[in-house]
Amino acid sequence: MPEPKLVPDDIAERTLMLGLCNELLGQNGLVWCRRLMVMQPTMIDPDSQPEEVRNFLTFFATKYHYDAAQAEGAAARVVSILNALSAQLAAQKTKGSKYLIGDQLTALDIYWSTAAAILDPLPHNMCPMPDNFREFYSTVGPDIEAALDTKLLAHRDFIYENYLTLPLLM
Amino acid sequence: MPEPKLVPDDIAERTLMLGLCNELLGQNGLVWCRRLMVMQPTMIDPDSQPEEVRNFLTFFATKYHYDAAQAEGAAARVVSILNALSAQLAAQKTKGSKYLIGDQLTALDIYWSTAAAILDPLPHNMCPMPDNFREFYSTVGPDIEAALDTKLLAHRDFIYENYLTLPLLM
Numbered sequence: 346m347p348e349p350k351l352v353p354d355d356i357a358e359r360t361l362m363l364g365l366c367n368e369l370l371g372q373n374g375l376v377w378c379r380r381l382m383v384m385q386p387t388m389i390d391p392d393s394q395p396e397e398v399r400n401f402l403t404f405f406a407t408k409y410h411y412d413a414a415q416a417e418g419a420a421a422r423v424v425s426i427l428n429a430l431s432a433q434l435a436a437q438k439t440k441g442s443k444y445l446i447g448d449q450l451t452a453l454d455i456y457w458s459t460a461a462a463i464l465d466p467l468p469h470n471m472c473p474m475p476d477n478f479r480e481f482y483s484t485v486g487p488d489i490e491a492a493l494d495t496k497l498l499a500h501r502d503f504i505y506e507n508y509l510t511l512p513l514l515m
Numbered sequence: 516m517p518e519p520k521l522v523p524d525d526i527a528e529r530t531l532m533l534g535l536c537n538e539l540l541g542q543n544g545l546v547w548c549r550r551l552m553v554m555q556p557t558m559i560d561p562d563s564q565p566e567e568v569r570n571f572l573t574f575f576a577t578k579y580h581y582d583a584a585q586a587e588g589a590a591a592r593v594v595s596i597l598n599a600l601s602a603q604l605a606a607q608k609t610k611g612s613k614y615l616i617g618d619q620l621t622a623l624d625i626y627w628s629t630a631a632a633i634l635d636p637l638p639h640n641m642c643p644m645p646d647n648f649r650e651f652y653s654t655v656g657p658d659i660e661a662a663l664d665t666k667l668l669a670h671r672d673f674i675y676e677n678y679l680t681l682p683l684l685m
Contacts, residue, residue, distance in 0.1 A: 356599050360534030363541070367533040368526065429526050 351452040362446045362453045365433065368426045369453075369460045375426045378419035379463040380409050383481045385416040398477060423464075423485075424492040430457060431494040438496075443503065450508060457497070458504040462515065464489065465498060467505075472513040521622040532616045532623045535603065538596045539623075539630045545596045548589035549633040550579050553651045555586040568647060593634075593655075594662040600627060601664040608666075613673065620678060627667070628674040632685065634659065635668060637675075642683040 353359045369375045387394045387402040388411055394402065405411075433445055445453045466472050466482050474482075485493070505511060523529045539545045557564050557572040558581055564572065575581075603615055615623045636642050636652050644652075655663070675681060 356538065356595050360531065360538060360599070362534070363537040364530030364532070364534035368530060371533070425526050429530070 349450060351450065351455070353447050353451055355447065358447045358451075361433075362451050365430065365445070365453055366456050368429065369456050373415065373422065375423050376460050376463055377409070378415075378422045378426075379482075379485075380405070381411060381416040381419045382423075382486075384409070384411050385419070388413065388416070420486055420488050424488050427489070427492040427494065427497065431492075431497055434494075434496055434500055445500070450504075454500070454504050455509065458501040458509065459513070461498065461501045462513065464493060467511070467513060471505075471511045472515065474515050478515070519620060521620065521625070523617050523621055525617065528617045528621075531603075532621050535600065535615070535623055536626050538599065539626050543585065543592065545593050546630050546633055547579070548585075548592045548596075549652075549655075550575070551581060551586040551589045552593075552656075554579070554581050555589070558583065558586070590656055590658050594658050597659070597662040597664065597667065601662075601667055604664075604666055604670055615670070620674075624670070624674050625679070628671040628679065629683070631668065631671045632683065634663060637681070637683060641675075641681045642685065644685050648685070 353362060367374060371377070384402050384406045387399055388406055391399055391403070430445070437443075437445060442448045444450055445457060462472060463482050464485055466474065466479055469479075505513075523532060537544060541547070554572050554576045557569055558576055561569055561573070600615070607613075607615060612618045614620055615627065632642060633652050634655055636644065636649055639649075675683075
């Protein structure tokens with residue numbers, strides 16, 4: 346078993362943790378839905394992007410199983426996942442914990458912190474990426490912007506400062 | 516999306532469902548732990564089995580990453596997962612639901628019903644398998660036997676009767 350252990354021993358904590366990891370990284374999860382959102386304008390109107398970007402996004406649309414109906418619901422799905430994470434973080438704070446699950450670091454803290462790059466990338470010196478990626482990732486629309494709890498972003502910062510290494514290379 | 520939909524739309528239900536599916540089928544989950552238990556006697560004392568069975572189990576021990584320490588804790592892990600499923604089924608009954616999650620069939624009902632074969636195989640006419648497999652699968656030891664809630668087995672029967680096809684071919 347790797348140390349430190351990133352999967353809780355307690356079955357209720359582990360069940361919730363894996364379930365929320367799936368919401369972040371699984372099929373139709375937060376990262377999946379954000380990718381659909383990035384592709385959507387190009388898939389609706391291919392001429393809205395320069396040829397190079399269009400070719401790139403069309404390639405990824407195939408790779409990532411772009412689906413127009415799913416793309417339509419993607420922002421709402423991301424909002425519901427952010428709300429669930431915010432509620433979990435708030436519940437944990439009430440219990441006196443600094444972590445998303447239990448009282449120590451788990452995979453969920455790391456997954457959230459890294460997945461947040463597709464919503465609110467860290468500044469260039471901490472997380473370098475091409476300008477168009479930064480624009481794609483930062484353009485989340487009003488609903489997600491409203492749901493993007495500053496406490497969730499502060500939690501990301503806390504995890505990077507204490508457990509991860511910057512710069513984050515995508 | 517396949518119909519009927521086997522993944523709930525509600526995020527709390529979906530999170531719990533995926534977390535419990537992981538407990539059944541994921542790494543160090545119920546099926547994983549039962550496999551370790553089946554191999555354990557042979558791994559501890561290779562001469563306890565006839566050569567053919569020994570070769571077969573040794574092959575699977577490699578394939579399934581047999582680990583002596585995990586095998587030692589396997590029965591307790593299975594018990595904790597069965598207890599969590601029993602508690603979930605009881606909570607659902609209190610809410611008036613016949614299913615493990617929400618108020619309709621989900622993947623978890625199907626996963627539980629099929630995974631139960633490694634604890635309490637259905638009779639030969641419903642689930643044919645070689646006799647030594649039947650013995651391996653049925654030999655769960657006293658702790659798991661005590662934790663194997665008859666209501667969970669009745670739930671398996673309900674799911675087979677209404678949604679699945681018998682005989683179950685392993």
